[in-house]
Amino acid sequence: MTQMTMGKALNAGLRQAMLDDEKVVLMGEDIGTLGGVFRITDGLKDEFGAKRVIDTPLAESGIVGTAVGLAFRGYRPVVEIQFDGFIYPAFDQIVSQVAKLHYRTQGRVKMPITIRVPWAGGIGAAEHHSESPEAYFVHTAGLRVIAVSDPQDAYRCLRQAIASDDPVLFFEPKRLYHHKGEVDLAGSLADAPPMGLARVVRPGADATIITYGAMVGTALDAAAAAEDEGLSLEVIDLRSLSPIDYETVTASVRRTGRVVVAHEASREAGVAAEVIASITEYCFEYLEAAPVRVTGHDIPYPPAKLEKFHLPDLDRILDAVDRVLDRPHSLSTADAKGDER
Amino acid sequence: MTQMTMGKALNAGLRQAMLDDEKVVLMGEDIGTLGGVFRITDGLKDEFGAKRVIDTPLAESGIVGTAVGLAFRGYRPVVEIQFDGFIYPAFDQIVSQVAKLHYRTQGRVKMPITIRVPWAGGIGAAEHHSESPEAYFVHTAGLRVIAVSDPQDAYRCLRQAIASDDPVLFFEPKRLYHHKGEVDLAGSLADAPPMGLARVVRPGADATIITYGAMVGTALDAAAAAEDEGLSLEVIDLRSLSPIDYETVTASVRRTGRVVVAHEASREAGVAAEVIASITEYCFEYLEAAPVRVTGHDIPYPPAKLEKFHLPDLDRILDAVDRVLDRPHSLSTADAKGDER
Amino acid sequence: MSPNTSPIVDAQNDLELTERIIAPDGTRVSNPQLDRWIDDIDYAAMRELHRDMVVLRRIDSEGVALQRQGQLGLWAPCNGQEAAQIGTGRALAPKDFVFPSYRETGVMYTRGAEPGDYVRMWRGEESAAYDPARLSIAPLQIIIGAQTLHAVGYGMGILHDGADDVAVTYFGDGATSQGDVNEAMIFASSYRAPVVFVCQNNHWAISEPVGLQSQYPLAGRAPGFGIPSLRVDGNDVLACMAAMRWALDYARSGKGPAYLEAVTYRMGPHTTADDPKRYRDDAELALWRDRDPIARLEAHLRAAGELSDEHLESVQKSADDVAREMRAACIGMQTRPALAVFERVYAEPHSGLERQRDDYTAYLASFEEA
Amino acid sequence: MSPNTSPIVDAQNDLELTERIIAPDGTRVSNPQLDRWIDDIDYAAMRELHRDMVVLRRIDSEGVALQRQGQLGLWAPCNGQEAAQIGTGRALAPKDFVFPSYRETGVMYTRGAEPGDYVRMWRGEESAAYDPARLSIAPLQIIIGAQTLHAVGYGMGILHDGADDVAVTYFGDGATSQGDVNEAMIFASSYRAPVVFVCQNNHWAISEPVGLQSQYPLAGRAPGFGIPSLRVDGNDVLACMAAMRWALDYARSGKGPAYLEAVTYRMGPHTTADDPKRYRDDAELALWRDRDPIARLEAHLRAAGELSDEHLESVQKSADDVAREMRAACIGMQTRPALAVFERVYAEPHSGLERQRDDYTAYLASFEEA
């Protein structure tokens, strides 16, 4: 076990994947000489050369589109999208090509493309640098979607994503890049749990908080704070958003009967909606209160000075916990109004 | 009242909008001389000239991006995307520009752009011609999303969408273009109900089927068939997917306590997930069974000969109705397995 | 300060500014640039090219007929474009890999397509028409221009492998307006990838004349991206072959991408669903009928006394044979069963989709029980 | 068959192939193409241009300082690009409308920006820096290249109105690779829209040298799209102004779009978050310091005896004044209250968002009660 930041763990994961399989090539803007604006590819061009660590022209559709062509030729491209908000020019290639080519050719063509996305807010960035677009890809059949929350998972899941024969959207919370943790660099992929599984990061009995990405830390903080009030909250890190590991999720919900789902992304047709719709379907008779969502508002990401009013924080999660536990909470007085809606 | 097809009603709506406001311009591929591949703009170039009915180069990002510039100059562009599957090249301009410019400029710039999308499947078309991308736009704050299901609504809502100062994604079910109905061409917009409201298309007492677009007809057929078995099903056409009219929806659910949500689009993080998550939140204590989704599978749209195995039909809706009514249904035997999940 | 290319806006004169080897009336003209690329093409070889074009036209008309008879959902005719497709397609090496649009029936033919390959997609049986590895062609592409980037990526892979294959991409005049096609030129040029861009300028993108996409020759765009280009008479099969050989040689020898604009004409509708009468003049069509690529090669061969009636009959027979096989393959196709819709969405198990498949299986089974 | 432009890959020689009026050493050279566009620019006018550039550099260094002091989240310096921005910006008519990227501080300045306008966005107070109508500039654009299409659409609107305004768009060398920028050229050319494309080739897109985007001059792309272009010395303020006047005149007179490539250099980091030492040579920077646009005009004016020390002092004073106002405006900014995040998402009521706002209002109120 080695202590390292998530950024370094991702770097180590890329390096190991390149050592494991010479068909792995990295592509993206500024990933070569600069090592990426977050330095996730630092040193890799020196080690593997410009043929495998490819600085690309500034065009995201071009990056993903040429990655598709490389996959046709037998390569396993790992694409870096510089920031979450810059993935949209590549949306057509991702949704109409990357996601569909395996199906379209009845399995004759594989698309083992990993698209890494430095992701989400909370870093005081300029516009388009704090987006949470994951739901778009969860809704897109043919893609897998991973969102990591700690260095160990980042290292393991990135290697698994690259080794997967399916295309994977790989979301890396930017505000955790400097977050440290123990990483087992030695373990073999064969022994590791598959990347599609969720994880109970904190066991608890009174309610379940389901979340992913940087919000896992916030949820853990909330659970710690609640403990002081005598509440025992379970926290689940989904890790995989497509597929979602409903075995782990429903096992928890059946025990607690009370659910909060939290994410930074906006609410309408987001991942929390999916999780709640599925939980309702699978665990209806176990639910003791309506599951509650704690999400970013349905607004464009606000300017940096206002982002704290958009991002779910510890207090908003605890308020939601109060709601699912039928304790006094912010909407108590509004409940009558809620009924009229 | 005039009897006409939905295609003709849309044509009449465009024409009236152009007469009402000279700032309205139409843009798209093949919409001028040809009148659009579905003839929705038929005759309009002859009537209003090539300056207001603009055949564009073959580039969707270019079409939407130039529409943004026209809006900056005070125009109200109405864009036609030739088929649902061709909207993705414009995704960046829609999500990062059209949806955000009003907010970004604190209201100083308006984006009264209507993006018309001939939409969804069931017409035996080739790949990329039967997509249901509406959830992507429902998840995008800053946009309004309308999906019409009959000629009268098509006529009225299209005029309202064009008159709205907000950007509207306007989904037109292709397979209803030739569907006929009564249209009131004379009514004024001022007297019409706002475009954001849902509609109870068939009242009923035992369960509520919530849907939109071409699936409204399927749901009505299902309700008619169920009547023979003595079941009274309420059918709600959402019409507006952003915002969703939860007043109408919850009023129904509180009466029936049983809900089926149906759409053609794939399931994960789709509109049905949103509707069920919200219903659960607003009507938890009224629900007598877990709401059930009937949707397209989470697969790329299959080839034409197989689409009938993908699209929800009358039988699949009735099977879901059986489930919410705790009657025998296809998953009865699988329920134990459901519990283990 | 002024454009370095002259305006080309009408279908009438467009052909005058192209490179060619056989004039529309069938006479051979000398073309110092192109001639050397086809000095091995004798009359026997020309007769084979002629046979290819006739067979292709027959495949195409059979496609239209099958659609009319309800056997296909749609068909995208390529009549008029036989020289552009056969000439360029026959210049390819077996390992070159093609990224086509949806209208390259002739290129499929030159790669050895089987009869069912032409119709499987249009009939709605499968999204891809054939096994890409078998034909060295990527699946037909419907998203306009998307395939050009795939070709460039494939070409980057060729470079990486140190191989001497070439990636070839076909696209239409309308496609040149898409961002992707321009990005493809940029990436190809930047990496000097072995890619040949073949733009079949058939003058129309559905109802839109090429003048809407560009008032200047499309081939004129490539040099600005650092890509040499050639504007060739797309109804002259020899010129198309010669130009393609030049372009392939350029790419294969490590110099980077090359670009061809084959100036031709879509004599049919856009697809069987289209009605060109709504937007184009009969006179324009008549003009281009006079420039028919097959008639032109026939005139050339006949004038040289190199085309006998018996030969023509044998050609017609091979064409009819292929058409018959194609029809038989089409009509005999078996639609896959319902559960096939869940197959090969992912290469590895996906628990969410498995759950849906199981539920749908149970649902289907509930009918059998009843 | 060969590219019509010669490879340009190194920052060293890049400037040699541009049009200019003042050489890097300050001497005036005659340029028949450009001279006539600035025959009204006398020494007094040149001193104003010089003042503009000095003030701009001061604004820029104040931005860097404010960022260092934690007053701004980020700053994108434009030092080195003063001539390109002031020269082109000062050529605009008041009603021309500009669609910039994020680095056009100098263009904002020429349009009468107020002190707070420079910093409001970078401080994280608002997403747009200023009122677009007040400055006739669209909001800063961060999505690379997206604004070029907006300019073309605006230009189509100008055409439609029968007005003689021009839409102007600024973008970088890196941006030229984006599909949107190419589509913008295609649409502009197709409609002959009154648009001027200004590419500031500052040799770098973050860490990527321009040679990665193109091995040929970027200005060479435009003619292939039917757009006349000019490659101008971007560190020569007179040349930039002259070229811009030509381009504006061309567009304004109904001939269609025009394209400028201003060859210049980003002397600072990409933004204050960037460390250019990781990817570029000190020698290259030194070379371009010798080509400093302000020093060049100073040398020219001094050699003509047209620049006194008192004048320079007064210029420095105006620069310091602006910087002081900018700092004061920055530090005095009030952050909007929490509920502002819900404002102006829509122009008309949206029931879903209203519900969220109400819930959040109740949530905030619950703290006050407690």
Ligand SMILES: Cc1ncc(C[n+]2csc(CCOP(=O)(O)OP(=O)(O)O)c2C)c(N)n1
């Ligand atoms: C992204 C996208 N937009 C629109 C379409 C609809 N469409 C299909 S073919 C076509 C015209 C293509 O013209 P061109 O590129 O000249 O090829 P041709 O059909 O003439 O061979 C259009 C607009 C599409 N398939 N994909």
Ligand SMILES: Cc1ncc(C[n+]2csc(CCOP(=O)(O)OP(=O)(O)O)c2C)c(N)n1
């Ligand atoms: C669509 C998109 N992709 C990537 C980025 C990240 N990014 C910001 S600036 C930049 C480089 C831009 O270079 P250039 O166009 O030359 O402009 P310059 O910064 O030199 O003025 C990049 C890659 C972005 N903002 N938008």
Ligand SMILES: [Mg+2]
């Ligand atoms: Mg065409």
Ligand SMILES: [Mg+2]
């Ligand atoms: Mg630059």
